[in-house]
Amino acid sequence: MYLFVSTINEAVIDRRYDNPKILSGPVLTNSPNAVLSKTLLGRYNDLSLPADSILATYIWIDGSGEHLRCKDRTLKYIPKVPKDNFTRVITELNDKYISKLNANLKWKHAKEHSPPYFCPKDLENVFTIRCKLRERENRNSFDENLKDLPVWNFDGSSTGQATGHNSDTFLVPRAIYKDPFRRGNHILVMCDTFKYNMEPTESNHRVKCQEAYDKCKDDEPWFGIEQEYILLDSDLRPFGWPPGGFPPPQGPYYCGVGANKVFARDLVEAHYRCCLFAGVPIAGTNAEVMPSQWEFQVGPSVGVSAGDDLWIARYILHRLAEEYGVIVTFDPKPVQDWNGSGAHTNFSTKKMREENGIIEIEKAIDKLSKVHMKHIKVYDPRGGKDNERRLTGLHETASINDFSAGVANRGSSIRIPRLVAEEKKGYLEDRRPASNCDPYAVTDALMRTCILNE
Template sequence: MAQILAPTSQWQMRITKSSIPSSPMTGKMWSSLVLKQNKKGAVKSSKFKVFASKYEDYTINRVEGLLNLDLTPYTDKIIAEYIWIGGSGIDVRSKSRTISKPVEHPSELPKWNYDGSSTGQAPGEDSEVILYPQAIFKDPFRGGNNILVICDAYTPQGEPIPTNKRHKAAQVFSNQKVIDEVPWYGIEQEYTLLQSNVKWPLGWPVGGYPGPQGPYYCGAGADKSFGRDISDAHYKACLYAGINISGTNGEVMPGQWEFQVGPSVGIEAGDHIWAARYILEGDWNGAGCHTNYSTKSMREEGGFEIIKKAILNLSLRHTEHISAYGEGNERRLTGKHETASINQFSWGVANRGASIRVGRDTEKQGKGYLEDRRPASNMDPYTVTALLAETTILWEPTLEAEALAAQKLALNV
């Protein structure tokens, strides 16, 4: 929201009696101020500051009242906030549009356009980019029947622009083999809250470091849980919006939090993560985005063997996955602090220092899911979810490569 500034002193000095609201600045107060000005030729700065403060409060109260105004009783029209991903691949952009009546499906919404040259997505001489509405959520900021609209972007000729990762993901998830396997995703989005004035993590002494990790993970209390009010507000906003958020918790570093989205099926996982990111609009760098994944075959009897085969495939395409799992990931995947080395694929049961972790329950029951711990917090969820499905369902390695990988990974554990 734009910052509301008090009127300049020059403008305020020209205000006439008729232009001042009757509340909270009363006529008596205004007359007193004018009389003092007429008698002494100028307004004392202390008196003027009192008036300016009261007028500013009145302006802010009016704005807040309008922001909270429910339009439903007065009009069928709604506000649709069209949201898309900008040129960096992680920046979120949006703009508003009036729609004549409430809608229930994105197909009811018109396509729209924006200036791609201003977002790093098109040249200035041919800058028009077209937004295709793909998913809708209730708007927790405006309330009523207003909506958030997740869009992807195309050229006027209907070709997906390079930063449109959703298009390829939709192709993968529309493949009949993938549809039949009903891929489930549970995505753990970590983020760090920063102090707005110094860009230093919340709860950290400015320019210094907090005590060692230990008391902060899932911690309770004002000296351990920094930013809980923001996490809770985001949690409720996501539930209101219809995002499939399944939980939240404080992380191992002060000021670091995590929320989980899922289980979600197919392309829905990416849509819900991007909507949740828009509501939070946080800084995701330096944290992870662990992705829990399973197919129908993995969840059925004998599924553990399917999981092992999936892990084998993932080991053979480790480089491809790492290259698509987020920028700056080499600073996180160091082999320390419950991470695997970025250069070496590994897996293990209950091993949080592995590339792929399998839970004890999955091992015990012989079916379940795997957790890919490699994606960075700034990863594109469309890319990660589609790549997991592609590698484990659609891609088949050569027999020689499969045999070599099986021997290397010792999948008979």
């Protein structure tokens, strides 16, 4: 059986992810070069970088619809977060008010009423917007003004998103997270992808998800996604399993404690901390039913941001697994006769969370029952083929061919938690999405069915 331990190098302090100022970390020993490579990397992590350089990692979903790609670039300014809907509305109000005001003023008086002293009357009694001109400091020509992240491009023919004779594919930044690996001002950037003519690529489900959210944002759709995954060793066997054999039957592993019940807890702990540092709203984590199977929960996230948060959490997990020398798989059913992996999606609207919201929950379940197979087709990247292996009616799943719902029933398509049934308000849990689903596609389908009645 493989062992999972932390190796401490006397020259550099261990447990890199316990303290952002400490740059060394625990190492998985089943990779013979892991200790050496980790120690060497630690020698360069604390190199001082130029004050005017910020490293940005652009991250995107490739043509498979389930795998991530990334590449880095240097920025010479501090980027600002892409505008959310609220900021966009406020900006438009400001612009319209300024234009209207200036149109009726003579030029000699315009400066008295223009920013930075402008406070729009349209937003009176809501909040006050104060714009003040910042004094610019000269730090080696470093531009301290916030700027938009640039649109970038990549070779789409190498990621299954374009042809070789017209390969340039665009990356459009959508969300910024702090980089837990480089720290400082360095960032992770979640992007979506567009073809040469600026039409979304086939794997870009974020665009439709954003459109759905824009239509129903007043309903305040909240999502919490329970991401299950399995760790593999270099032989593509579940990590910690006996070579050529199987561990004892499932039973003691779920939320287990002990070296013979759980494997790679250090990796899971590092992931938890890195997500919190990055700004991902990770709510918890636990060992799952199969040994070397784990789960983390992301949320509550509002609308399309649920997809951004989960994809970045997946990226961080993959990056950490590189350092630990293991492989993360989101395959829904890598081992027969053991529990598979899902991405159970908890969903609620404002009305569901209010008194007697159970009525709205039951209405949503009725709507979902009428489009069951339509959802199944978007709940994994292969149109339901992956879920056929997982949704068998066994191992805490419902049959892929039948829709069902029940209170506290983990063998149903939709589960109403016991506490929700007792309080008569809260949320529902859709247990059908596969672990390798695109959360943009899942949340889009739930909003369109349950709120927009499409």
